[in-house]
Amino acid sequence: MTSAPQPLVRIRNLEVAFQAGAKTVHALNGVNLEVGRGEAVALIGESGSGKSVTLRALMRLHPPRRTRIRGEMQVDGRDVLAMSPRELAAMRGPVVSMVFQEPLLALDPVYTVGRQIEEMVRRHTGKTAAQARAQALSLFERVRIPSPERRLQAYPHEMSGGMRQRAMIALALSCNPKVLLADEPTTALDATVQIQILLLLRELQRELGLSIVFVTHDIGAAAEIADRVAVMYGGRIVEQGTVADLLRAPRHPYTQALLKGRAHGAMRKGQRLETIPGAPPDLAALPPGCSFAPRCGLAQPRCQAAVPSIEPVAPGHEVRCIRVAETQ
Amino acid sequence: MSALIETARAAHGDVGGPAQPLLSVRGLVKHFPLKRDPLSRKRGGNAVRAVDGVDFDVKKGETLGVVGESGCGKSTTARLVMQLIAQDRGELVFDGMAVGSRALALREFRRQTQMVFQDSYSSLNPRMTIEDSVAFGPLVHGTPRNDAIAVARGLLGRVGLEPQRFAGRYPHELSGGQRQRVNIARALALHPRLVILDEAVSALDKSVEAQVLNLLLDLKDDFGLTYMFISHDLNVVRYISDRVMVMYLGEVVELGSVDQVFDAPRHPYTQALLRSMPSMEPGQRTESAPLSGDPPNPIDPPSGCRFHTRCAQARAVCAQQAPDLARQSDGHAVRCLIHQPDSGYAASGALA
Numbered sequence: 001m002t003s004a005p006q007p008l009v010r011i012r013n014l015e016v017a018f019q020a021g022a023k024t025v026h027a028l029n030g031v032n033l034e035v036g037r038g039e040a041v042a043l044i045g046e047s048g049s050g051k052s053v054t055l056r057a058l059m060r061l062h063p064p065r066r067t068r069i070r071g072e073m074q075v076d077g078r079d080v081l082a083m084s085p086r087e088l089a090a091m092r093g094p095v096v097s098m099v100f101q102e103p104l105l106a107l108d109p110v111y112t113v114g115r116q117i118e119e120m121v122r123r124h125t126g127k128t129a130a131q132a133r134a135q136a137l138s139l140f141e142r143v144r145i146p147s148p149e150r151r152l153q154a155y156p157h158e159m160s161g162g163m164r165q166r167a168m169i170a171l172a173l174s175c176n177p178k179v180l181l182a183d184e185p186t187t188a189l190d191a192t193v194q195i196q197i198l199l200l201l202r203e204l205q206r207e208l209g210l211s212i213v214f215v216t217h218d219i220g221a222a223a224e225i226a227d228r229v230a231v232m233y234g235g236r237i238v239e240q241g242t243v244a245d246l247l248r249a250p251r252h253p254y255t256q257a258l259l260k261g262r263a264h265g266a267m268r269k270g271q272r273l274e275t276i277p278g279a280p281p282d283l284a285a286l287p288p289g290c291s292f293a294p295r296c297g298l299a300q301p302r303c304q305a306a307v308p309s310i311e312p313v314a315p316g317h318e319v320r321c322i323r324v325a326e327t328q
Numbered sequence: 329m330s331a332l333i334e335t336a337r338a339a340h341g342d343v344g345g346p347a348q349p350l351l352s353v354r355g356l357v358k359h360f361p362l363k364r365d366p367l368s369r370k371r372g373g374n375a376v377r378a379v380d381g382v383d384f385d386v387k388k389g390e391t392l393g394v395v396g397e398s399g400c401g402k403s404t405t406a407r408l409v410m411q412l413i414a415q416d417r418g419e420l421v422f423d424g425m426a427v428g429s430r431a432l433a434l435r436e437f438r439r440q441t442q443m444v445f446q447d448s449y450s451s452l453n454p455r456m457t458i459e460d461s462v463a464f465g466p467l468v469h470g471t472p473r474n475d476a477i478a479v480a481r482g483l484l485g486r487v488g489l490e491p492q493r494f495a496g497r498y499p500h501e502l503s504g505g506q507r508q509r510v511n512i513a514r515a516l517a518l519h520p521r522l523v524i525l526d527e528a529v530s531a532l533d534k535s536v537e538a539q540v541l542n543l544l545l546d547l548k549d550d551f552g553l554t555y556m557f558i559s560h561d562l563n564v565v566r567y568i569s570d571r572v573m574v575m576y577l578g579e580v581v582e583l584g585s586v587d588q589v590f591d592a593p594r595h596p597y598t599q600a601l602l603r604s605m606p607s608m609e610p611g612q613r614t615e616s617a618p619l620s621g622d623p624p625n626p627i628d629p630p631s632g633c634r635f636h637t638r639c640a641q642a643r644a645v646c647a648q649q650a651p652d653l654a655r656q657s658d659g660h661a662v663r664c665l666i667h668q669p670d671s672g673y674a675a676s677g678a679l680a
């Protein structure tokens with residue numbers, strides 16, 4: 001998709017582990033991801049696959065005392081892991097910002113939405129109150145909130161779910177970030193509102209040249225928004241490629257099973273869904289080797305010997321499976 | 329196991345024969361009154377008109393899918409059918425007998441109708457083992473303890489949780505998919521005839537969702553069940569349902585077979601809802617949103633047709649005249665003036 005020499009986001013061998021009592025939860029086990037300027041990448045996977053952890057690690061939102069992060073993370077050429085708290089605060093907002101699944105929890109309930117945007121603008125750009133107010137208004141127009149002057153005076157609980165998510169996006173855009181991280185922003189919304197938000201994000205990506213990392217468990221939402229898709233399982237990316245590659249010619253057994261297990265329109269009545277047996281792995285006790293092997297129909301003893309490396313099968317399409325030659 | 333299924337089928341006691349609907353819902357209304365705002369000058373209390381005149385039948389042995397946006401009244405309808413809350417108006421007739429009448433006491437109706445909720449964790453008692461949770465219903469309905477435990481263990485095995493390994497566990501020791509299996513087993517413990525599944529698979533991961541959907545299909549065949557399946561996931565509803573009911577702001581706007589509703593939707597709302605589903609074809613992405621804005625507030629629904637404020641085909645008459653749910657010759661019912669020949673829609677001018 002992008003041939004820019006320097007990707008905007010570059011993650012190398014990222015490992016994140018959380019200390020939970022006596023257990024260590026290995027949430028990410030070597031994630032490599034690059035996001036180009038103006039590119040939209042979707043991370044898809046089930047709960048516990050590490051997609052949200054990747055996003056939060058990129059903004060260093062995990063509690064530092066219980067979290068161990070190893071590897072490399074660069075945003076716009078700067079090393080995120082080496083940043084001081086002051087540098088981090090300067091990065092969050094103007095360089096990288098985030099939209100969460102539940103805006104009602106992410107927005108402050110005791111301030112109006114307009115005031116929250118103004119505060120963010122003034123904190124990061126040093127504009128006057130009047131300038132910040134004008135910018136909040138133009139942001140609300142940008143995300144197409146009807147009667148924006150009035151809505152700026154609203155408290156989060158006074159808005160509907162779709163409107164709140166638009167306000168959250170306006171807040172995230174308030175300092176002209178280069179990268180927008182979106183953590184399941186449409187999961188809690190109705191289908192009719194979800195498509196509106198997806199279209200809005202696509203428009204912002206195109207018009208502002210924004211890079212978007214979009215986390216979802218819904219392949220349909222990913223297909224609507226992403227240029228590239230990375231499928232995560234057990235804290236690793238097991239397959240990545242363009243949306244067309246992934247949907248039309250998936251090569252990892254997990255991606256294939258995920259697509260087959262979807263109920264879709266073309267199914268015969270009473271036809272059974274193909275299911276993946278078992279459940280996702282326990283991140284505190286990951287199996288050795290390929291973490292999907294215990295549920296995989298193609299698994300062999302050698303799958304459990306060592307973690308397979310991710311290998312290209314076509315330009316821009318990579319798969320982490322030692323039996324990839326047999327999955328076509 | 330087969331003995332379990334035999335008792336279940338025997339316990340059914342079909343009354344009206346296969347042609348009589350298992351459940352008929354007529355004129356169901358539920359308004360939730362709002363607290364009066366002490367500063368408001370408006371007189372009289374407002375109410376959330378959650379369910380506002382809903383009629384439908386659930387046929388024996390079918391799966392009726394219910395879809396609609398949040399706030400359209402699908403869950404309130406489910407709770408009313410289950411009689412977890414009392415309706416303001418309207419009646420429920422279960423296999424020819426009015427619910428709550430002398431022919432069918434509420435207690436007996438509740439035995440025959442069971443429900444599975446979305447949140448698998450909060451619907452189980454955290455201080456009871458799953459075996460006790462499943463056995464609880466039969467115990468309350470007078471089954472001796474040993475028999476109730478035997479039923480529970482049989483059902484746990486049937487939903488894919490080996491009793492030797494799982495019976496003594498507590499809800500927090502299970503995964504979401506396993507807990508939802510427990511909830512399904514519990515719903516079946518009293519040999520119900522109607523099972524209401526309210527977003528029962530919505531919180532599960534896709535790979536687990538597929539397992540539970542397959543299980544539901546198997547159980548329906550084995551136990552001769554009838555399902556009312558509520559979900560916002562249109563793909564899943566299409567997959568599992570025989571007939572589909574579409575709700576909007578407390579009303580049924582379209583009701584028909586799954587093919588009628590999904591392949592040839594007639595109500596403009598259903599058409600827009602279906603077009604809102606993400607396209608799985610990267611070459612043919614959705615370019616404009618089929619509906620703008622959020623659903624209106626059910627406290628003060630629009631006049632006339634409730635959908636006219638968001639409908640691309642609305643005309644002046646739509647704001648004045650409320651359409652009826654008109655059943656057409658092919659059994660496909662639609663609440664829209666376009667489909668009512670004498671409605672004046674064709675002659676009406678543009679919406680002001």
